[in-house]
Amino acid sequence: MLENYVPVLIHLLIACGFAGATLLLSVLLGKSGARNPVKDSAYECGMLPVGESQPRFSVKFYLVAMLFVIFDIEVVFLYPWAVVFRDFINDGAHIIFWSMLSFVGILFIAYIYVLRKGALDWKN
Amino acid sequence: MDWFLITSSIIKIIGVVFLMILPLVAYSVYAERRVSAAIQDRVGPNRVGIPLTLLGGKKDIPFAGLLQPLADGLKFLLKEDYTPAHVNKFYFWLAPALTMVPALLTCAVLPFGSELDLSFLGIDKPIPLVIADLNVGPLFIFAIASLSVYGIVLAGWSSNSKYPFFGGVRSSSQMISYEIALGLSVIPLIMIYGELNLTKIVTFQDQHGWLLLPLWGEGLSLERWLLLIPACISFIIFTTSIFAETNRLPFDLPECETELVAGYHTEYSSMKFALFFLGEYAAMIVGSGLIVTLFFGGWSIPFGLGSGLEAKPLWLGLLHMLAFFLKIVVFIIFFIFVRWTIPRFRYDQLMRLGWVFFFEIALANIFLAAGILMFTK
Numbered sequence: 001m002l003e004n005y006v007p008v009l010i011h012l013l014i015a016c017g018f019a020g021a022t023l024l025l026s027v028l029l030g031k032s033g034a035r036n037p038v039k040d041s042a043y044e045c046g047m048l049p050v051g052e053s054q055p056r057f058s059v060k061f062y063l064v065a066m067l068f069v070i071f072d073i074e075v076v077f078l079y080p081w082a083v084v085f086r087d088f089i090n091d092g093a094h095i096i097f098w099s100m101l102s103f104v105g106i107l108f109i110a111y112i113y114v115l116r117k118g119a120l121d122w123k124n
Numbered sequence: 125m126d127w128f129l130i131t132s133s134i135i136k137i138i139g140v141v142f143l144m145i146l147p148l149v150a151y152s153v154y155a156e157r158r159v160s161a162a163i164q165d166r167v168g169p170n171r172v173g174i175p176l177t178l179l180g181g182k183k184d185i186p187f188a189g190l191l192q193p194l195a196d197g198l199k200f201l202l203k204e205d206y207t208p209a210h211v212n213k214f215y216f217w218l219a220p221a222l223t224m225v226p227a228l229l230t231c232a233v234l235p236f237g238s239e240l241d242l243s244f245l246g247i248d249k250p251i252p253l254v255i256a257d258l259n260v261g262p263l264f265i266f267a268i269a270s271l272s273v274y275g276i277v278l279a280g281w282s283s284n285s286k287y288p289f290f291g292g293v294r295s296s297s298q299m300i301s302y303e304i305a306l307g308l309s310v311i312p313l314i315m316i317y318g319e320l321n322l323t324k325i326v327t328f329q330d331q332h333g334w335l336l337l338p339l340w341g342e343g344l345s346l347e348r349w350l351l352l353i354p355a356c357i358s359f360i361i362f363t364t365s366i367f368a369e370t371n372r373l374p375f376d377l378p379e380c381e382t383e384l385v386a387g388y389h390t391e392y393s394s395m396k397f398a399l400f401f402l403g404e405y406a407a408m409i410v411g412s413g414l415i416v417t418l419f420f421g422g423w424s425i426p427f428g429l430g431s432g433l434e435a436k437p438l439w440l441g442l443l444h445m446l447a448f449f450l451k452i453v454v455f456i457i458f459f460i461f462v463r464w465t466i467p468r469f470r471y472d473q474l475m476r477l478g479w480v481f482f483f484e485i486a487l488a489n490i491f492l493a494a495g496i497l498m499f500t501k
Contacts, residue, residue: 003126004257005258006129008258008264010133010137011137012225015224018141019225022395023220023396025201026205026396030201030203030205035209039208041210042284042391043285044286051286061293065300068303079314082312082314082315085318097495097498104487104490123472
């Protein structure tokens, strides 16, 4: 079983090697120019940089990240269920449909709550 | 150690990455520039060909600019590789590699052909044309592809500059939002196939009709025609989410030029910039490959031609590879046309589409497919 993952490992090594080699090549072959303060400043369309370099941003981005964890785990639970769904249905075990419907239903209530709270509303 | 397995997979990996993905990346950039030029009534890159004047000839052969990607690649290598003083150097260097490596790695589970009969070389077993035949295909792709979020976030953060930072933050939240829609839209397909192994999924479609074109084999049953409804809904959600995942135009807010200069790769130059570019296009190609594999029968030829053969001769193996390649090219052209046709979303529209419309429709779609499967059993 694990033997199947050997090519993935080789692939990973080749991909990393390729990335490393191209980065190294551009250092070796690239033209080297002088440093100067203008080149070292942050690029903002040629103007002098204004304000902080890492400004404050909306808290909504954190919220999206947290909601993602919850709902992505829901998706992960659905995968094994989907693989065996047909076998269960062919055996007449309709319980598989209703049990998943109840599981998703509970999460859907949470989703409605999130929606009503305005956590997904980016207009304001 | 099974040296045959190792050697054959090294050959396959090098073949797929360096002879298929990288040339496709180079020429889809070229195609993108030519198509956009045609759409905007310009000429586009049409000069770079064989430089005979360098060798003392009278005139260059323009060759319709087909050597432009080569010249671009050379230029990326020869340009100054500048690391600005204000960046966080370690992560600044790590980020481009971290975006490109996952994009190249995802193609490991895509079956790019059926099998190659190399008996004339003295190899008695036919070679399966997939790098790693894992039985978690789509899960592997989603798991690895989501790693490229780290590259983009790190690029934005380590640049220590305003616009890359905003680009990185926007991009990460966009990518994780659409990952949910992507994951949910695949579930009806898995229920239909009852399988996560992409090779078996393609073989099934080869014999029983593509998911979106069930015209032969068992595909002619009432069940498969009813299942076309959830399959089409899945297809629309899946394709749109691939656009969002690869940050392409209706969803290119992470790098929209009018607001953020160039987004997360503003501070990058030379090969480091090229690696971001490469990663984005490689992700697009693997994305089209996944769409083709799940919905349009992967390497199989329409109407089940050649699916009845027990042992696949060499020419059929090659034909299957060609079919897969052509289907990917069709999707790349589709991606390019969409990019130059549709204007950019506003950020609140993008979030609303992902979290409200796609999430709800994809969830309902799962139970629609489940209902159809229960009803027609």
